[in-house]
Amino acid sequence: MPIVLALGGNALLRRGEPLSAEAQQRNMRAAAAPLARACEGRQTAIVHGNGPQVGLLALETAAYEAAPPTPLDVLGAESQGMIGYLIARELRNAAPQQATAALLTQTVVSADDPAFESPTKPIGPVYAASEAPQLRARGWSLAADGAGVRRTVPSPAPLDVVELPIIAQMLAAGVTVICAGGGGVPVRRTPQGDLVGVEAVIDKDLTAALLALRLEAERLVILTDVDGVYLDWGAPDARRLDNASVQELRSLTFAPGSMGPKVAAACRFAEATGRAAFIGALAEAEAVIAGRAGTRVRP
Numbered sequence: 001m002p003i004v005l006a007l008g009g010n011a012l013l014r015r016g017e018p019l020s021a022e023a024q025q026r027n028m029r030a031a032a033a034p035l036a037r038a039c040e041g042r043q044t045a046i047v048h049g050n051g052p053q054v055g056l057l058a059l060e061t062a063a064y065e066a067a068p069p070t071p072l073d074v075l076g077a078e079s080q081g082m083i084g085y086l087i088a089r090e091l092r093n094a095a096p097q098q099a100t101a102a103l104l105t106q107t108v109v110s111a112d113d114p115a116f117e118s119p120t121k122p123i124g125p126v127y128a129a130s131e132a133p134q135l136r137a138r139g140w141s142l143a144a145d146g147a148g149v150r151r152t153v154p155s156p157a158p159l160d161v162v163e164l165p166i167i168a169q170m171l172a173a174g175v176t177v178i179c180a181g182g183g184g185v186p187v188r189r190t191p192q193g194d195l196v197g198v199e200a201v202i203d204k205d206l207t208a209a210l211l212a213l214r215l216e217a218e219r220l221v222i223l224t225d226v227d228g229v230y231l232d233w234g235a236p237d238a239r240r241l242d243n244a245s246v247q248e249l250r251s252l253t254f255a256p257g258s259m260g261p262k263v264a265a266a267c268r269f270a271e272a273t274g275r276a277a278f279i280g281a282l283a284e285a286e287a288v289i290a291g292r293a294g295t296r297v298r299p
Contacts, residue, residue, distance in 0.1 A: 001218035002043035002171050003289070005035075006208035006265070007282060008224035009049030009182075012083065015225065019056045019125060024086055031282050032090035036098065038286040043171040045215065047208040048087060050079040050182030054201055055124020055151060072153060073185050073197030080104055080181035087178050100176045106162040106195060107184025107202050113156035120256045121155035121201045146234075154200040155261075158183060158207040162195070164214055171215070183207040209265035213272055220269040221289050222262050223282040228295035229254075229263060243296045246271050266297040274299050 017023045054075050061070040070078075084102030091100045119141040126148040127135060135142055135151065142149045161167070161180060170177045183202025187195040205222055212220040228240045231252070241249075246267045254260040266277035280287070280294020287293035 002045060002215050003039075003219050003221060004208050004212040004215065004217045005039075005044060005046045005285075005289070006205050006220070006222045006262075007046060007048040007087070008222075009051040009053060009083075009204075012048070012086075012282075013052040015126070019052055021086075024053075024083070025090070027282075028086050028090045029093075031285060032087075032094040034284075034286045035282075036091055036095035038289040039176060040095070040098070043174070044176045045167060045171060045180075045211060045217075046087065046176065046178045047180045047204050047211065048083050048178065048182070049204045050076065050083060051121065051123045051201070052125065053079045053083060054182060055122075058151075059124060071197060072199045072201055073187065076182045076185045076201060077104060080185065084178045084181055091176065098176055099174055100178070101170065102178040102181075103163060103167065103170070105167075105180045105184045106187045107158045107180060107207055108160040108162060108195075109156035109186050109188055109198055109200065109202065110159060111188045111198070113154075115156040116154045116200070119152040119154045121153050121203060122150040122258070123153055123201055124151050126150055155183075155203050156186065156198070156200050158202050158210050161207065161211055161214065162187070164211070167211070168215060180204065180207045180211055203261040203265075205261045205265035206268075209268045209277075212269050217269075217273075219275060219289075220266065220277040222266060222277070222279045223285055223288060224262065224279070225281065226259075227281040227284065227293065229259060229279055229297075233259065241295050243298065245298050249297065263297070270297050270299045 012024050057075045088100050088102045126145045141152045143152045183204040186198040186200045230238045232238045254263050269277045277297045284293045
C-alpha cells in the first residue's frame, strides 16, 4: 500500500525567511536525505503546498503593468513546476537509485463552492498590520498571521484529481511521484465536460487526504514547520497533542488558514480508513512517518 506525504509550503519557506529560491533549495536539501530514507521501499506520493510561492508569483505578475495579471490557476501550475523541480532534484541527489518524477496535476472543484464567498487560504508574505489599509485598497482579502496580516484567496474543496489513474500507474511502477502541488491546479468541469481554470488555491492537505483515500494509502503524513498539533497555540502554556482521536480533535477549533485544514485532512483519512494519520515537522520526517514524533491522529 502506498503512503501519501504532504509537505507544507511554509516548511520549504520557513517563517521569517526571504522568499528566495536559495532558501527553498537549502531547506529541501536538508530534508531530502531523511525524507528519502523514510520513503525507501515504499510507494510514495508527495503533495506539496505553495502558499508563499504562489503569493510571490502573484506579486511579480501584478508588478508588470503592460499585461493583465496572470490568473491563480496558471500561477499554481507555475509553482508546481518550480517546487516539484526542487523536490525531485534534491530527492534524486539524496537517493539516485530511486526513480522520482514531478507530475503536473489538476484538481476538480465546484464553481458553486461557498469558499468563493469567504477567502481563507493565505498566500504570499506576511505584511505589517499597519499596511492592511493599503493592501485592502488593492481589493485583497486579509487575515491575521501572528502580529501581521497575509492575503487570503478562495480555497474550494477538492472533489477529484484528474491525473489519479496516472499517479496510480507511476506508483505501481516504483516511481516516487510528486503530484497535486498546491492542492492541484484548480479546475472545474463545464456542462460539456471540458476543464476550465478557476481563480483559487486549493488546500494541499485536503487534496492529500482525497488522494490518500482514492489510492487506498497505508497512511497519510502531513509535514509542516511545527512539530505537531498544539492546544492554545501561541500561548505561553501551549501544549502539543502527541496522540489524539478524531472525536477529540473535532471538538476543538484550529486556525482555518493553517492547522485547521491539516487536522481536518488527518481526521477525514483516519475516520474513513480506520488507519492513523500523522502531523509533524518536516525536519523530523523519518520519525513522523514511523509514528515516533509529531501528533498521531487515530480513528
